[in-house]
Amino acid sequence: MRLAGKHIILGITGSIAAYKAASLTRLLVKEGAEVKVIMTPLAKEFITPLTLATLSKNPILVDFFNPENGDWNSHVDLGLWADLYLIAPASANTIGKMAHGIADNLLLTTYLSAKCPVMVAPAMDLDMYNHQTTQDNIATLKRYGNVVIEAATGELASGLTGKGRMEEPEKILEVVVSFFNSKKRFLGKKVLITSGPTYEHIDPVRFIGNYSSGKMGTALAYKFAEEGAEVIFISGPAAVFPNSNPSIKIINVTSAQQMLDSSLQHFGSVDVAIMAAAVADFTPENSSTLKIKREADDLVLKLKPTADIASTLGSKKHSGQILVGFALETNDEVVNAKKKLEKKNLDFIVLNSLNDSGAGFGYDTNKVTIIDNKGTSNTFELKSKTEVASDIVDVISKRFI
């Protein structure tokens, strides 16, 4: 019984593959999981609630309340109850709604309130699956930290053959089991991550900033949380943040100085600190409380250096703490990265070069070389930022074994 005591919500949407949800429910229950099934109204057209209620040994939830007695099906309570929310099959429609915050049925409101990890097993026709909209929505869900169990290739209900079939229940079961049984290498550890850009105030309406999206920091936060760590996520005004997650505490800051203050406040208690933020190196010497008028022919802004957060933490690091920095370089990449590693007293530096296409600010991918303070260097292929985060977590975890 590899899932004994685990609480799983199985979300079923309107897709031909809903018939496979019956065997999936049976497999989960057989492994000891307690399963509560939520169906979308359309899913009932594909498989009967009676079948699923019998297999899951629990009433089936479809509506916000029971029309007979008015009992409220609390999506918040369900979201708190579950250790895992598995949506299988997930139709293109539901995936689209999940990616855009639409909450017009119990399955979706529960998704938005769920505090547990979410897995999604898409099922649809190959053209729907390949459509750019669907692919973008799936990418969005991955970015939010949801695990997507890729559709399989084979014969589809339409008679066509291609990618779009929901993965077989036996395979989904194995993903679920390995998720619960995976070693949580950072259990009991605290990890600080800086992320995103900083904004340096010029006047009430202007700032100096940069294009950092926060994607790499967010991917790292999800990975460390998945591995059992408690994450303190200090972010500037980025486009991307982690979704609400009980293991990730988000602290919003604006300027380099605020990011430094917040990092110093927490650094003493963490085991690992990762400097993924693109901190402004300079800030206006004098910032104006009034909007600067377009009066003169030119405007000279005098800048002064900001504090280097990584170096400051490096100088305070105590034995056992691990400090990781990033280096985005355009030339003499390895030499420059090694200099930064030493100067800032880092344990690891993650180097990415602007010369590699698909790497750096804004992309969903990155190509990195991880160099450590013992002279070891590891170069990885171009990968998704989620996979790069896994590589970084793997390399750091070796220091704790």
Ligand code: CTP
């Ligand atoms: N960093 C920091 N505080 C700063 C500047 C940088 O914590 N004020 C961190 C970044 O988060 C990153 C590492 O230091 O992890 C290297 O950042 P980078 O901008 O490449 O380094 P700099 O020291 O600013 O060097 P450069 O002159 O190349 O900009």
